[in-house]
Amino acid sequence: AVSADEAGAGGIGPGGVVAVVGTGTMGQGIAQVALVAGHPVRLYDSAPGRAEQAVAGVAGRLDRLVEKGRLGKDERDAAVARLHAAGALDELADAALVVEAIVEQLPVKQRLFADLEQVVAADALLATNTSSLSVTAIAGGLAHPGRFVGLHFFNPAPLLPLVEVVSGFATDPAAATRAYETAKSWGKTPVRCTDTPGFIVNRVARPFYAEALRIYEEGAADPATIDAALRESGGFRMGPFELTDLIGQDVNEAVTRSVWESFYQDPKFTPSLAQRRLVESGRLGRKSGHGWFSYADGAERPEP
Numbered sequence: 001a002v003s004a005d006e007a008g009a010g011g012i013g014p015g016g017v018v019a020v021v022g023t024g025t026m027g028q029g030i031a032q033v034a035l036v037a038g039h040p041v042r043l044y045d046s047a048p049g050r051a052e053q054a055v056a057g058v059a060g061r062l063d064r065l066v067e068k069g070r071l072g073k074d075e076r077d078a079a080v081a082r083l084h085a086a087g088a089l090d091e092l093a094d095a096a097l098v099v100e101a102i103v104e105q106l107p108v109k110q111r112l113f114a115d116l117e118q119v120v121a122a123d124a125l126l127a128t129n130t131s132s133l134s135v136t137a138i139a140g141g142l143a144h145p146g147r148f149v150g151l152h153f154f155n156p157a158p159l160l161p162l163v164e165v166v167s168g169f170a171t172d173p174a175a176a177t178r179a180y181e182t183a184k185s186w187g188k189t190p191v192r193c194t195d196t197p198g199f200i201v202n203r204v205a206r207p208f209y210a211e212a213l214r215i216y217e218e219g220a221a222d223p224a225t226i227d228a229a230l231r232e233s234g235g236f237r238m239g240p241f242e243l244t245d246l247i248g249q250d251v252n253e254a255v256t257r258s259v260w261e262s263f264y265q266d267p268k269f270t271p272s273l274a275q276r277r278l279v280e281s282g283r284l285g286r287k288s289g290h291g292w293f294s295y296a297d298g299a300e301r302p303e304p
């Protein structure tokens with residue numbers, strides 16, 4: 001056991017209610033993390049029935065942890081009893097922290113936080129899980145942007161320890177510290193940064209994908225060869241092509257485009273035409289059964 005100050009004292013506290021808005025892939029993962037850390041968790045999604053599905057999804061994932069012996073049955077039952085679907089945004093009124101994981105569109109996120117400001121207490125922390133939008137811009141229209149932070153989890157959130165805690169232009173350093181300490185108390189490895197396009201990881205990763213795509217476009221090597229070279233000698237678990245097939249070619253291209261545009265089209269971040277053609281053809285990666293590699297018939301290994 002760790003002492004209170006090591007375990008994130010200064011965070012929202014173990015009894016603090018965590019609300020998660022947007023209960024897709026990331027929202028469910030973040031909800032699971034907060035739940036297992038002991039918080040009461042409320043889920044809200046604008047699509048009817050989606051929050052209830054997410055409650056069932058999280059409960060199912062906890063069941064699998066019990067089967068694998070990584071969570072006690074009693075702990076699982078107590079966690080599920082703390083998890084509730086909210087039918088409306090005003091049911092999130094008692095949240096100490098709201099984490100937003102909705103669609104990656106600036107006006108939609110701005111609208112949501114303007115509505116949330118009317119609902120939550122003045123000292124509630126507001127956080128976005130955005131991958132590629134400006135934290136500063138999302139908070140731009142808020143009456144109290146000081147308590148707004150980026151809390152950027154990685155997929156799958158229950159497994160990957162890193163969380164980027166992003167301070168926007170108006171973020172109060174005390175709010176960023178609260179978010180950091182909260183993530184730490186959840187067993188995560190938070191890192192702090194300011195609001196740079198792509199934050200740390202998605203920005204540093206751009207040239208990893210971009211140079212691999214250029215090598216391919218020049219005809220110097222094919223995707224399987226480039227992936228193998230990086231796996232075998234670069235220490236990467238996956239090469240850039242199989243990794244973007246996992247992420248989704250459309251998602252990966254959108255992040256590249258967003259970083260490129262944020263830097264006023266700096267050629268260093270220019271998106272790849274080969275990747276654009278792949279997206280246009282509908283080869284989005286694993287989720288469409290075909291990207292740089294084929295995943296037809298549930299193939300375990302990608303086939304060129």
Ligand code: NAI
Pocket residue numbers: 021022023024025026027044045046047050100101102103104108112129130131132152153154155
């Ligand atoms: P998703 O598409 O799986 O889920 C989004 C959910 O938000 C859907 O259930 C949708 O009904 C709901 N939603 C949309 N508009 C809403 C609104 N106005 N109010 C309430 N709910 C609304 O998306 P995913 O992949 O979970 O991504 C969510 C956020 O997390 C995005 O900002 C994305 O950039 C970010 N992110 C995604 C990662 C990933 O690998 N998928 C990794 C890290 C961050």
